Amino acid sequence: MSVSPTRESIMPQFDKDLRDLHLLYDYDAQNPQTGAPEKWRYEMWFFSHDRIVYAIHGGPMAGRKNYQTATYQCIRPGELWQCNWLEETGTICSLVYDLKLNKITTLLGFSIGHWANADLAHGDKRNPQDYERWRGLAKQGTQIDRYLLSEQADILETFHGKGDLEPIEESWPTF
Template sequence: MPLNPATSETTTAFKSDLEDRHLIYDYAVQPCSSNNGREEKWRYEMWFYSASRIVYAIHGGPMAGRKNFQAATYQCIRPGELWQVNWLEETGTICSLVYDLPRGKITTLLGFSRGHWERSEEARGDKRNPGDLERWRGLARIGDQRERVLLSEQADIVEDFWGSGELEGIEEEWETM
């Protein structure tokens, strides 16, 4: 069930609000000990590819250099205003993103697996490379559910357009996990 609820209203809203939409956004990460007391910009790129898939790339922050695509579920909170998108990564990381269309904001909760968080360099690469995918799957086996790192952040959208941009397309039947 990639679209929730799957009604004629939400299907129509998805087509006009999200389908084939491409966002580039920056998280302004506040100063803390892990970034030496400096504010940082973490740049992410998200393409809402279809009603069942997302494609993304990470350009800044500890996960920079990651290119991925995932099976996703979309939940319409308010057509034309708020959407929630959720997915599980092969690294064991749980992702939940809320897109506030009128305000141009992204709000996320990420539940990083211990392996993904502690070995972020190993989470880099491109899922289309079988070696990268297998390495990422190995990250999910490090630690257990209680050792997740929860990260809640908000981002400002800096670009909003339709189409692939510089991201590569995928086939719907490609394995995501």
């Protein structure tokens, strides 16, 4: 029987592979209304061993800036990592980063309130009005009212540091 690695045991590998890493990537997606092909640009900063910071620049969620508590799982050191988080909107996010192929693969379980009212999910978590509006989206529907979206993205840029994203404090509460 194998034992799952502890957070402390993966920290050296996390520091080597992900800490302070910033990714800019595009999903080849389809417009939800017309079905026309379009690019959905995302920006992800693996801020620390339990925080992510991100911004969405394209697609139905464009204009969203957020930070979350995240869990990380090393699948293959130096090659594959998984990052998971829960948003205020009730949306469950799971991202796999393939360092070797320079790809992101995601499964998003949007709360029905978030997906059906994408424009209300725009904004910045640091703004109290945006934050409260997002929390209201989580109250729409039930736990089984989800829109599942699986996508793959090509990483366009990889660098260390904040880039255009705003740093956070580790002590800031998350959902």
